[in-house]
Amino acid sequence: MNFPNRRQAFQYGTSAAAAAALNKWPGQARAHRVAEKKIKAGQIGTRHAHASGKMSTLRKFSDEFEVIGVVEPDDARWAAVKDQPAYRDVPRMTEEQMLNAPGLALVAVETTVGNLIPTAARCVAAGKHIHLDKPAGENLSDFKKVLNNATRQRLTVQMGYMFRYNPGFAFLFNALRKGWLGEPFEAHGVISKKVGPATRQNLAEYPGGTMFELGCHLIDALTVAMGAPEKVTSFTRRTRPDLDQLADNQLAVFEYARATATIRSAVVEVAGGSRRQFVLCGSEGTIDIKPLEAPKLLLTLEQNRGNYPRGTQMEIPLKPLGGRYDGDFRDLAKVLRGEKESDYPPAHDLAVQAAVLQASGVPVN
Secondary structure: OOOOOHHHHHHOOOOHHHHHHHHOOOOOOOOOOOOOOOEEEEEEOOOOOOHHHHHHHHHHOOOOEEEEEEEOOOHHHHHHHOOOOOOOOOOEEOHHHHHOOOOOOEEEEOOOHHHHHHHHHHHHHOOOEEEEOOOOOOOHHHHHHHHHHHHHOOOOEEEOOOOOOOHHHHHHHHHHHOOOOOOEEEEEEEOOOEOOHHHHHHHOOOOOHHHHHHHHHHHHHHHHHHOOOOEEEEEEEOOOOOOOOOOOEEEEEEEOOOOEEEEEEEOEOOOHHHHOEEEEEEOOEEEEEOOOOOOOEEEEEOOOEOOEOOEEEOOOOOOOOOOOOHHHHHHHHHHHOOOOOOOOOHHHHHHHHHHHHHHOOOOOO
């Protein structure tokens, strides 16, 4: 994937202090190469919202991955999912069995959010590459320890932000890299939906609310496009205080030296998926992606760029989306085989998590 490098992102307005903090991260080295024809992979946890989708994707790409099993310690939960297409015929294992399985190279960490970082830490300590679902916990220091340990061992940590290989965002990142939009001065994102009482109860366990759960996906994309913000201000509203204390209606403002950005996320919007969008305005053009899946993209240019004339093109042809997680695991296979470096180094992931916590109104330790 092509997207702005860190130097380009910093020049859009990130503070010198923020840039320096990210650049202190140790130089990235290629991951330990997996020599086997197929990458042996397992999954720990089935309770994350993306868990079944990740397992289905690993199994779909049987030319790349050999799934050895899944860890689900709760008997009742296993009984509920074992016959679903994603898990049917996948061996159930204990975590100890999985982490000691001969040849295991990759673990997809798909537990409840509260268990993501402790589980990731154990996998990295065991010398495994990981696909770690989002968000990366509520304690930035704990996440940093995982990244530090992985970097020391030349292990890859791939975060599960679902728009990294989305064709609409791929077009946006490439346009920024080529300078088509000029200098970004404004960005705006919305990612919402409506959920029922059971989901509200689960989300209410985390003080970060819907920005922590959903907004993190767009904060990742914003950090690719514009770098780490100088300041993040969180605005939280609770629309059902009679029902629970879920932060279900949130806005975050991201400040840069010469730009501002906003991201909204709510779990009370009827048919919210159809209005999910990401807009980036630059001094020489604008891109508006709406909806995000399957993406539709509007492009406005001040001058001719590539094969696109000046003016507004109402809908740019994009590559088919495919499965939501296809790009993640195809790219991860290349990284683990030593064919390329990760597009998303640890410094980026750490910056995203800091911004996610700030945007969610959660203290950053």
